Amino acid sequence: MRPLTARTAGTVAALWRVGLAGLLLCGIALLPWLSRTDPALTVLRARTLERDPDPEALAAIRRELGLDAGPFPLLAQWFGGLLRGDAGSSWISGGEVLPEVVQAAGASLLLVAGALAVAACVAGAVSARTLWRGATRRGPRPQRGGTAAVLAAVPEFLTASVLAVVVGVTWGWLPALGWYGPQWMVLPALSLGLPAGAFLGRMLDDALPGAFAEPWARTAAAHGVPGRRVARHAVRRCVPGVLPNAGLFVVGLTGGSVAVEQIFDIPGLGRLTLQAAVAQDLPVLQTGALALVALAAAAGVLARLAGRLLLGPALEAGALQSLRPAPRADRRWPVLPLLCGAALLVTTAAGLLRDPLAVDTSVRLEAPSRAHPLGTDALGRDLLARVAHGGLDTLLLAVTLSAVALVVGVALGLFPRFSAGLVETVNAVPAVLAGLLVTGVLGRGQHTAVIAVAVVAWAPLAAHTTALLTQERAATHLTASAALGAGRGHLLRRHVLPAVLPPVVRHALLRVPSVALALAALSFLGLGTQPPAPEWGLLIAEGHPYAERAPWAVLVPTAALVLLGVLSVGLSTLTPGRRHRSGPTGLGGPGTGALPGHPGLSAGPPAGKPDTRVGEPV
Structure with a gap:
């Protein structure tokens, strides 16, 4: 054939x-x-x-x-x-669905626009140091971590909970509830924009050294072109590689806005769709889900168009080469993630010895003490016990889901012609939106969160598998083996799988905390695990109404999730490089064009090769 x-x-x-x-x-x-x-x-x-x-x-x-x-x-x-x-009439209120959805979509679009403005400012701040070093000829190099890494690891609903409790309730600087004017928009926009901006800033920061090292930049410097002008062109060179992931982040914002709108009581599309899913008001859920999918698809199209406009004739001529950041010279164990992991381990070990379901109404909302080191909740249950048991259950479930996602992702990623469109479609559906749709069919429960996360968790691994497969097919030793008569089965067993599986397995391990956070987000929204289970997201939802009187009821499970997120960032910085004779197939390795610290996120195709990737992992 x-x-x-x-x-x-x-x-x-x-x-x-x-x-x-x-x-x-x-x-x-x-x-x-x-x-x-x-x-x-x-x-x-x-x-x-x-x-x-x-x-x-x-x-x-x-x-x-x-x-x-x-x-x-x-x-x-x-x-x-x-x-x-x-779009029909609501089954609950009896009103027309379409005007209600359009009005809610207006509030959500305004919120997303504010979040994108915050994300752009944060991304600029994160990459400012590297940009300055490149403009002053000081040798730019990407940062290893820091505040940006921590912010990038924290999901939107956690950022929103902390800002609402600390800034809105405890300090009283800004309103924490409602949607009545620009002042009420600040905290929600920060909640959505800070994690997205930190992640995009790290991507831009990782790509800038490669742009400054390209021949055009060295030639411009040798001819005396001002550093500011070179820096401006370096940013333009790197932004198109970030834009596809920026489009995917807008997709993530549509899912994250559901939790943020719920926390800050914003009458937006996410909150409307969530309430419809919980109440089984299916006409509103249908139209709201359709609007969220359309918003995500439009974001992807706009990101691709913006990338083409920025690249101009270079893209059409095929003259654009990939950015290849220099490999990290050090492989030191990061101290902060190790401390976070140790604290999480000690807390879990201490709490497993206590009963997470024991109710004592005489100590309701008690502050941390010797009897209850992390305080109690609204029913007098020990928070240390509930955080420990909830973390153990969540991590075990996350590991299981990651293993299933690994098998499915590798199996589909090895057949890119079949999986290409499927990966792009699934990437346009955040876990929260999948949870809303599953709730509309099966109702609420732990099975809802498990199915929703399982539906979307395999897509990044499939995209990563396809990218490595494309690279391996171009290797000279594979061509030589095929010319000598090696069959497809032999090539798959002896060459392709040994090159593809190790980095994808490491990628799956690094995504375990992300899966745990997705499960927690769905439980926080009331779509996943139901009371009295001690799930972390559910603990935050249960303690949120008492944030002013007992802030520890929210801050304790929030701190546990933050520790898990920072630990995952620390693991990502330890990603190994070259592991196989056929070429650099490790996550974050310089030969793949992958961005250090962000497995599977590639800045472009290998030099001289067409871009055959099917999608970008989230």
Whole structure:
């Protein structure tokens, strides 16, 4: 069989992506039919508050909603209504869905715009030192970690909780609840923008030394071009490599905004969709989920267009080479992550000896003491015990999910023609949005969080596998082995898998804390583990109403998640480099163009090679 031409392969990939997007839309449209929670019962209780539903009334509601007609009429009815500008009526309030969603989307877009402004400022601050060193010819080099690494490791809902408790409640500097003007926008925008800006700033900071080391920069310096001008062009050279990941971060902001809007009581699209998922108001959930997916897709398209505009003719001519940051000269163990890991280990060991479910109402919301070193919650339960048992359960579940994601990611990543569009589609669906959709079908519970995270966790590993596979296929020793008669099975066992598996396994291990944080985020939103389980995200949600009276009820589980996040950043800085004779396939190695500290995130294709990557891991 002759290989596909570039144009044919592009057409097949485009059709595959369109088909996957259509399947996603159909899944959203069929939520009432897929739901196992009986939508008719939800509507009946919202209308009459009957405890014992009448079967005849339920049958009448099913006929009214068209649930008995089957999936295809339901699909045609929903899409036909959207074409007419009618998204149906809410099952809870009875009002029209579309105007409510449009109004909520306006608040969310304003919040995301503020978050992007904060992220741009933070990214500039993180990379300012390296940019200054390059402009003054002092030898730019990326930073090893610091505050930016810590901020990048903390999810949005944790940042929002800390800012709301400390800045809004304890200090009273800014309002922590509501959406009434610019003053109320500061803390939510900081909550979303600080982690995103820190991560993007680290990416830009890692890429700048490679730009300053390119021939054009050395030539300009030799001819006396001012350093500021060279620095300005270096930023323009690096920004297109960051933009695809900036687009993915906007996708992440759509998921993170759900938690931030819930914490700060913002009437945005995320909060509206969350409330609809919890109340099983499926028409609102359908339209809200569609709006979130459309926002994520638009962000990706705008990021690609902006990258093309910045690169200009160099992209079309294929003259652009990849940025190859210099490898880190040191492999020292970072002190702060090790201390965080030790503190987390000691806390878990001490708390496992206590009962996390023992209730003592006489010590409700008691401050830390000798009897309760980390204080108690609203029911008098020991927070040390609950944090320890919750951490153990969360980490075990995260390890299991990461192992499953590793197997699925490698299996799909080895077939890039099949998985390319699938990876891009899944990358456009944050874990929180997946949790909302799963909740609409199966209801709330630990299974919701597990399924939602499992649906999206494999995509970064598949993209990383495909990138390494593409690199390995271009290796000279593989071509020579094939020319000598080696079969596909031999090449796969002896060459491809030994080069691909070690870095992808390390990538999966580094993503274990991220999986744990995703599970905690879903539990915090009330979509995952339910009370009285001592899950970290659930502990933060339970203590949030008492933040002013007992701030330790929020700060203790928040601190545990922060320690876990900082530990993951420390592990990422220890990523090994070259491990295989075929070339540098290690995470963060200079030969892959991967950004140090960010496994699988590549600044571009290898020099002289076309960009055949299928997607960027989150």
